[in-house]
Amino acid sequence: SQQGEEDPQALSIQEGENATMNCSYKTSINNLQWYRQNSGRGLVHLILIRSNEREKHSGRLRVTLDTSKKSSSLLITASRAADTASYFCATDSSGGSYIPTFGRGTSLIVHP
């Protein structure tokens, strides 16, 4: 089944640095979503990017989508300790189920 795979599995940076996470998927999609999960909490939606879009911004977040490479990246600029969390991409499948499936996530630690 379609499932995004995040890379790297874990990322450790200093406050103020940028954090980049990647998501790769196998089949064509309609949408790709990024979510954040703080420890012990539910997932929180960050950004949805559609297959005909190449880039979206939301505050310090920038998401790009390259459908030719079947990949997306999430960039967090000027990271803060509060950005420490796991980040997941969720992809649907344009040729099959519209239900998004989640990858294993990238665990981000931002050191103050």
Add this chain to the structure above:
Amino acid sequence: DAGVIQSPRHEVTEMGQEVTLRCKPISGHNSLFWYRQTMMRGLELLIYFNNNVPIDDSGMPEDRFSAKMPNASFSTLKIQPSEPRDSAVYFCASSPSGAYNEQFFGPGTRLTVL
């Protein structure tokens, strides 16, 4: 809006017992999802309802698991009998319309089966 509400937040039970997890979606949302999260398997979709009707239950592990949505404001996930391998965090999420929109997650129920 209070967001998606799940109860209980924590459940500890013994193998063989029946467990019922509850979810109240956000008012006005048409879609409801049940997920299970473990370190080994990540976040797995168990079942998806649209307008109270189960659309996709292919993720339900086995007959011990059942889910209902008797009305637009309430859903249950039942495990009977429970087994230690069912230990996980179970999340409920709701979405305004359709599976491909933003999902709003509840805080989860941490289930431990001894």
